[in-house]
Amino acid sequence: MNEIVQGFIEAIELILSLDPDVIEITVRSLYVSLSATFFASLVALPLGAYIYFNEFRGKRAVINLLQTLYALPTVIVGLAVFLMLSRSGPFGFLGMLFTPQGMIVAQTILIIPLITGLTVSALSGIDREMRYTIISLGSSQLQSIITILREARFAILAAVLLGFGRAIAEVGTVMLIGGNIRGFTRVLTTAIALNTSMGNFSFSIALGIILLGVALVVNVVLNLVQER
Template identity: 50%
Template sequence: MNTLWEGLEQAAMLLWALDPDLLEITLLSLRVTVTATLIAAAIGLPLGAWLAVNRFRLRRHVIALLNALMGLPPVVVGLFVYVMLSRSGPLGVLGLLFTPTAMVIAQVIIITPIIVSISHQAIRELWADYHDLLISLNATRRQRIATLLFDGRRALLTAALAGFGRAIGEVGAIMIVGGNIDHATRVLTTAIALETGKGDFGMALALGFILIGLAIAVNFTVHALSRTERGSRW
């Protein structure tokens, strides 16, 4: 019990003093995750809209595969990226292993199927409402997709935030491809694992509080956007 209270007290002091290491780890986590989310959204949102608008033979299989990839084990992603970026791998010449870039690549692979699936569901519902209107206006496929993306922007932002929430709490793949290097690739989740193993519960708790705060902020934002989206449809 004393250890717990001491850890909480130390964590409060670190947060209050804005400890430099704490800030460095938090900012790197945000930089990596925000970058990965933007890239995944740039890929996933148009792809989700394209799947909702277009019909082709293997469409259902592609959607089923993307839904299955939402549960892709992060450690498998980390292993795949590690093999690709290692010196003996096909992309080893780039020297990206154990860098923030490798962490971004792993997170993009993990969260892109999530963003695609959620955006596809949202755009499919809009497409059912807009189908006759857009067809009657003789809109091209690109115009249809652009219209649906604009009108469903709140739902699509929710999809991006869901991807961000998934990425910010990732540890397995990040540990493998980042290496948890101090002042280089140490982020919130890997730092928590390290500090807990070292017995530095104060730093671990401070990092944990920041991670919880980010998760709560994302969930509140998703909830608010979902309520706004529902209200705008009535």
């Protein structure tokens, strides 16, 4: 218990003192997970829209598969990407193992199914009454797609935020791919794991609080952008 209180105090001290090491790993966490969310959204949002707006054989199976992949274990993604990027693996020549770029690739792969599946759900959620209204108003197909997308934008933003949340909170892939190298690939979650294994419990709690604070800021900023 004492460690949790101590953790809060330490978190405030770290934030106020602008501890350079903590700032560095916080910035790296943001850089890695925001990049991964960006790349994943580039793929997942159009893909989700495509799946929703088109009828094709096996559509139900594709959606089931996507929803199953929500449960993709981070360590398995990390291990698969590790075997690809290792010097003895097929993409070893890229030299991306133990780099922030490798971590971005792994997190991107991790959250693509989540954002894609939730985009499909977001579009389905507003569909029924909307489509009738739109059709009764005599809109063209393109117009109705645009209207539906616009109506679903809050739910789509929620999908992106959930993807970001999964990325910045996970420790499995970044530990395997990044290697938790100080000053190079250490991020908040791997620093928390390390400090827990070193017995610095209150420092771990402090880093956890900072991680939540960062997530809060990202959520608020994205919501503000959305509302404009």
